Structure formats: structure tokens, C-alpha cells
Amino acid sequence: xxxxxxxxxxxxxxxxxxxxxxxxxxxxxxxxxxxxxxxxxxxxxxxxxxxxxxxxxxxxxxxxxxxxxxxxxxxxxxxxxxxxxxxxxxxxxxxxxxxxxxxxxxxxxxxxxxxxxxxxxxxxxxxxxxxxxxxxxxxxxxxxxxxxxxxxxxxxxxxxxxxxxxxxxxxxxxxxxxxxxxxxxxxxxxxxxxxxxxxxxxxxxxxxxxxxxxxxxxxxxxxxxxxxxxxxxxxxxxxxxxxxxxxxxxxxxxxxxxxxxxxxxxxxxxxxxxxxxxxxxxxxxxxxxxxxxxxxxxxxxxxxxxxxxxxxxxxxxxxxxxxxxxxxxxxxxxxxxxxxxxxxxxxxxxxxxxxxxxxxxxxxxxxxxxxxxxxxxxxxxxxxxxxxxxxxxxxxxxxxxxxxxxxxxxxxxxxxxxxxxxxxxxx
Ligand SMILES: [Zn+2]
Numbered sequence: 001x002x003x004x005x006x007x008x009x010x011x012x013x014x015x016x017x018x019x020x021x022x023x024x025x026x027x028x029x030x031x032x033x034x035x036x037x038x039x040x041x042x043x044x045x046x047x048x049x050x051x052x053x054x055x056x057x058x059x060x061x062x063x064x065x066x067x068x069x070x071x072x073x074x075x076x077x078x079x080x081x082x083x084x085x086x087x088x089x090x091x092x093x094x095x096x097x098x099x100x101x102x103x104x105x106x107x108x109x110x111x112x113x114x115x116x117x118x119x120x121x122x123x124x125x126x127x128x129x130x131x132x133x134x135x136x137x138x139x140x141x142x143x144x145x146x147x148x149x150x151x152x153x154x155x156x157x158x159x160x161x162x163x164x165x166x167x168x169x170x171x172x173x174x175x176x177x178x179x180x181x182x183x184x185x186x187x188x189x190x191x192x193x194x195x196x197x198x199x200x201x202x203x204x205x206x207x208x209x210x211x212x213x214x215x216x217x218x219x220x221x222x223x224x225x226x227x228x229x230x231x232x233x234x235x236x237x238x239x240x241x242x243x244x245x246x247x248x249x250x251x252x253x254x255x256x257x258x259x260x261x262x263x264x265x266x267x268x269x270x271x272x273x274x275x276x277x278x279x280x281x282x283x284x285x286x287x288x289x290x291x292x293x294x295x296x297x298x299x300x301x302x303x304x305x306x307x308x309x310x311x312x313x314x315x316x317x318x319x320x321x322x323x324x325x326x327x328x329x330x331x332x333x334x335x336x337x338x339x340x341x342x343x344x345x346x347x348x349x350x351x352x353x354x355x356x357x358x359x360x361x362x363x364x365x366x367x368x369x370x371x372x373x374x375x376x377x378x379x380x381x382x383x384x385x386x387x388x389x390x391x392x393x394x395x396x397x398x399x400x401x402x403x404x405x406x407x408x409x410x411x412x413x414x415x416x417x418x419x420x421x422x423x424x425x426x427x
Contacts, residue, residue, distance in 0.1 A: 004126035007049050011130045012315075014042040018073055022080035022321035023296055025087065027305055027330075043069055050123045061124040064115045068108065072131060075104045079324045083205055085408075095206075098324055099179050102142040105135030138319065148198040152184065152191045153217035158260065158418075160190060165414050166212045178211060182218075194218025197292065197310055201325030205263060212411020214260045222308045222327045223258060224378040227265040229293065230306055230329045231382045237283045240270040242372050243384045244332065245351060249399055252388050256376035261415075265329040267382075270345060270369075272336065280304070284331075294320065302333035302348045337363060345369050352395030364394055 017039040024031040047069070051062035078097035082090050097104050112128040155163065163183075167174030171190065175183045182202055184191040195202045195218045207213045215223075227247065234241040243251055245266035250258045271277060281297050284304055288295040294307040308327035312320065337346040337357060344363035347354075357363040368387045375384040385391040392399040402416075 001122070003049065004122045007046065007123040008126045008130040010042065010046040010049060011127050012134070014039065014046050014069070015076075015131070015134055016315060016318060017042050019076065019321050020318040022077055023318070025077070025080045025084045025089075026321055026326065027296070027298065027303070028084050028086065029298070029301060029303075030087075032300070046127065050121070050127050053123075058119075058121055058124075060119045061121045064119065064124060065127060068112070068115075068128065068131065072105060072108055072135075075101070075107075076322060078104070079203075080321050082324070083326075085205075085209060095210075098203075098206075101322060101324060102146075103135075103139045106132070106139055108132070108135070138322065141316075141319075142200070145198065145200055146181075148196065150182075150193045150196060150199060151218070153194045153221075155190055155192055155217065159192075159214045159217065161418050162212070162214050162260070162415055163190070165418055166411055178206070180207065182216065192216055192218065195222070195325065195327075197308070200323050201309060201327050203324035205326075206324065208261045208263055210408055210411070212261075212408065212415050215258065215262050219325075219327055220258055220262070223262065223265055226293070226306065226308050226327060226329050227267070227378060227382065228380050229291070230265070230267055230331065231380075233284060233287050234267070234269060235383075236287075237275075237280070239275055239280060239283075240370075240372060241331075241383050242268050242369060243375065243377060243382050244268040245395065247377070248375075248384060248388060249392060249396065251375045251377045251382070251384060252392060253399060256378065258378070264327075266332070267329060268332045268334055268347070270334050270336070277302075277333065280333075304331040304333075305329070306331065336366065337361070339363055353397060354394055364391060368394070 017035075021031050021035050021039050024035070047062065047065045050065045051058045075097050078094045079101045081087065081094050082098040084090065109132055112132050116125045116128050164171065171183070171185055174180070175185065182193045182195070184193050194216065202216045202219050204215055204219055208215055231241070242248075243266070246259050246262055246264075247266045250256070250262060269280065271280060277299060281299070281304065284306065285295050285297065288306055289311060292310040294309055294311045296305045296307070298304070306329045307320075309320065311317065332347055332349065332351070334345040334347050337344055337359060339346070339357035339359065343366040344357055345366055346357050346359070346361040346363040348361050350362055354362040354364060368390050369385040371386060372383045373386050373388070374381045375388060396403070
């Protein structure tokens with residue numbers, strides 16, 4: 001009996017460690033070695049406890065426990081892997097599982113009951129019962145979240161013409177085929193049943209990148225809130241920061257709005273001896289916890305992500321990594337460095353065509369960024385590089401030309417035609 005309780009607790013620990021690990025693919029990073037090893041060791045301990053006893057090795061229990069963990073964890077990981085198309089892992093099976101991620105774990109319920117009855121091993125039975133109880137809880141919580149009130153947003157002419165083009169005119173079939181639950185067609189007019197703080201976010205990495213739709217109006221609204229929230233926090237903390245990447249491109253080229261297919265807000269910050277990682281991280285974590293935003297810190301990568309969705313309490317905290325959608329501000333750390341005799345602001349990760357620095361990072365000349373200026377953005381003003389246009393040239397070359405960076409090639413070609421024609425719906 002005691003061993004059964006331990007098997008149950010060990011599976012729970014393995015599960016929590018695994019869903020925490022999923023924050024990496026969700027933020028387009030390969031999982032860290034240390035975090036992967038922790039999960040791997042916990043999984044191995046669970047399997048060992050379930051299948052080893054004083055009488056020797058229980059082979060059926062070994063096969064069932066290994067098989068279960070592999071299949072169930074693949075199902076659980078699917079939405080996070082689908083977040084990271086560049087990894088090459090997001091194939092059709094992953095997308096299918098991600099689409100059914102709210103309840104796909106329960107597909108293992110019948111095999112679990114069968115194995116539990118066929119093999120009389122109380123530790124295996126406890127392990128299977130715990131795994132299925134977690135999946136059932138996840139399903140019920142998603143069902144509950146899905147029933148929260150949503151606000152109905154109208155779609156702009158441009159949103160609608162992009163939607164109609166990508167759906168080849170048949171919205172009903174398109175909605176059905178891709179499971180676009182937010183799309184409201186019943187009332188005659190086309191509307192969008194928007195996501196909110198209490199509902200799961202729209203899975204717009206699918207809608208935007210794969211299907212080539214515009215970012216949903218609800219998500220754009222929340223990105224606006226989030227960008228001003230984060231910028232205000234940084235101002236309050238006295239952190240040097242500037243709008244980065246696609247967000248800066250929207251601010252400069254699209255007169256202070258988001259790109260139509262924007263999938264996150266990019267803000268960069270400058271750290272030094274005074275404004276350390278620790279100060280930045282604790283300042284952002286404290287404020288976000290108080291104001292209902294979720295913060296994820298990646299110290300080694302020099303990266304902070306702040307999500308629009310509120311943080312959940314333990315043990316549900318990391319289960320958010322099973323969700324399909326996310327409205328997020330990505331905050332990238334820069335530091336001053338000398339490269340090829342020039343003072344540059346340097347980051348660890350690659351961005352656009354930013355040149356490599358001597359020390360193996362990527363950097364821009366300091367005077368292009370400092371002292372920062374401001375730019376109108378989503379109804380307010382946000383800090384931007386001193387020479388915003390030169391900055392964009394370093395990242396994107398001739399940025400006046402529209403490039404559908406994150407959109408799959410088929411939908412990108414279809415939408416390129418609309419963007420040339422303008423806002424008239426294309427039949
Ligand atoms: Zn939304």
C-alpha cells in the first residue's frame with residue numbers, strides 16, 4: 001500500500017516536471033539539459049518502482065508503464081511542440097493531438113483500465129489511476145474555462161477578406177476543418193468570440209502561422225494592454241528598454257499598429273551593473289503577480305516572457321504549458337560590449353539579420369539605440385531605438401517591403417494578393 005502511494009507521488013512529480021519542461025518549446029527554445037535530465041530521472045524512478053519488487057522484475061508492468069509514459073507525454077507535449085514550427089517536430093500527428101489536447105489524454109482511459117485489471121500489481125494500478133485522474137482533472141478544468149463568458153468582436157474588412165480568401169469562400173467548412181471555435185457564423189454576420197483572462201487564449205500560432213489569418217481582434221486588444229503594461233513597469237523600474245523586432249516594425253511601418261499577423265510583443269532591455277538580472281527579474285515577477293500576469297524567467301537565455309493570462313496556483317502552475325494559445329510579451333536582455341573596436345549592445349540569441357559579435361552574441365552599434373526615443377504605439381507611446389529606421393534596416397534590410405516571416409508559404413501567397421488589392425473582400 002505504501003509503495004502504491006509512492007508510485008502515485010512519483011508519477012505526479014514526473015508529470016509536473018514534464019509540464020514545466022514544456023515552457024522551452026513554447027518559447028522556441030530547445031529544452032535545457034538539466035531540466036530534461038530531472039524529468040528523465042523521475043520517469044525512470046517511477047518505472048523502476050512500478051516494475052521492480054523483491055520477487056524480481058514484473059515485465060508486463062515494465063512494458064505498460066514505459067508505454068504509458070511515452071504515449072501520454074507525447075500527447076501532453078503536442079500543443080507546446082506545435083508552438084515551435086521551426087523545430088521540425090510539429091508534424092501532422094502533433095497538430096492533430098494539439099487540436100484535441102483538452103481531452104486526448106483520456107483516450108488512454110480504456111487501455112489503463114484494461115492493463116490495471118489484467119496485471120495485478122498495486123503499484124502499477126496506483127500509477128495508472130493517478131495518470132488518468134490528472135488527465136480527467138485537466139479535461140474538466142478546460143471544459144470549465146471554455147464555458148467562461150466571451151466578448152463578441154466584429155471582424156474588420158481586412159480581417160474578413162483574409163479569412164474568406166484563406167477559407168476559399170467556404171467559412172463553414174473552414175471553421176469545421178480547423179476547429180476554429182471562436183468563429184461565429186450563426187448570427188448571419190461574421191463575428192469572433194473573443195478570448196479573455198478567464199478563457200484559454202486563441203490558438204493563434206495555428207490561425208496566424210499555419211492558416212494565414214490575421215491576429216484575432218481579442219488577441220490584438222490584449223497585446224495592446226500587455227505592451228503598455230510591460231512598458232509602464234519598465235519605466236517605473238527605471239529600466240532602459242525599447243520596442244524590438246516585429247513590434248517596432250509595426251510602430252514604424254504600420255503607423256503605430258501591430259502587423260496583421262503579429263504573434264507576440266517584442267521589447268528589449270539593457271542590463272548593467274546597476275540594473276542586474278536579479279533586479280529586473282524580481283521587479284517584473286513581483287508586479288506581474290500583483291497585477292495578474294504570468295511571468296516565466298529564462299536566466300541562461302537572457303529572456304523573460306510575460307503572458308496576458310493570469311498565474312495559477314501550484315500544482316496547476318505549469319499546466320498552462322499544455323494550452324494551445326498564448327498572448328505574450330518577450331523581453332530580451334542586452335548588455336554593453338566591445339566588438340571589433342566598437343561599443344555595441346549585445347544579446348545572446350539571434351534576431352533577424354543582426355550581425356554576430358566577437359564574443360559569440362549578436363549586436364547593434366550603441367549609438368543606434370541610445371539614448372532611446374519614443375514612438376506612437378497602439379494608442380500610447382513606447383520607447384524605441386534612437387535611430388529606429390536604421391535599427392530595422394539592421395534586422396530586416398529593406399523593411400518597407402512586406403515579408404510574411406512567420407506565415408506558411410501557401411497562406412502567405414494567398415494573403416500577399418489581398419494586401420496588394422487592399423481591403424476589398426476577395427472572392
Ligand atoms: Zn483571442
